[in-house]
Amino acid sequence: TGGKLITIEIDRYTHEQAVKNFKAAGLEKYIDARLGDAHKLVPELLGPFDFVFCDADKDWYKNYLDAVLPKLTVGGCFAAHNVTDYGFDQASGSRYRGAFRGGFGRGFGAGPWGYDFLQYARSLPNLDTKVLNLPGSHGLSVSYKIAEK
Numbered sequence: 272t273g274g275k276l277i278t279i280e281i282d283r284y285t286h287e288q289a290v291k292n293f294k295a296a297g298l299e300k301y302i303d304a305r306l307g308d309a310h311k312l313v314p315e316l317l318g319p320f321d322f323v324f325c326d327a328d329k330d331w332y333k334n335y336l337d338a339v340l341p342k343l344t345v346g347g348c349f350a351a352h353n354v355t356d357y358g359f360d361q362a363s364g365s366r367y368r369g370a371f372r373g374g375f376g377r378g379f380g381a382g383p384w385g386y387d388f389l390q391y392a393r394s395l396p397n398l399d400t401k402v403l404n405l406p407g408s409h410g411l412s413v414s415y416k417i418a419e420k
Contacts, residue, residue, distance in 0.1 A: 274321070277303045279312050309335070318342025326352040332388040343416045354385040355402060355410025385410065
């Protein structure tokens, strides 16, 4: 179809492993694997995009969406991973907007950002946002661009 995948990884070792895997699978000509900080690289991407999958630092999801939304085609999709893990208080049995327990590294688990991101995405009139909650998952939001503005 002429499509291409762009991936951004900040960790050098993970990036190198991914590039090796892409080559081993014979896919390197279809994949533009970039090493760097997504905060800087995502706004520089030219687009257009039919599909964007975001599994990065959760507190920046809104920024990533804002950066790619003008470049997302109508009918295109912005999917964001780990958006519903606000936390769970075992003692009271209630959900709270806190960090994911047992996560690793910067930004793992939605914390309050997942909730805030969903509220923001759902407020945009040119997006139709749904959330998939499968057993054992931390939620995947799928936002379809239904109009330019």
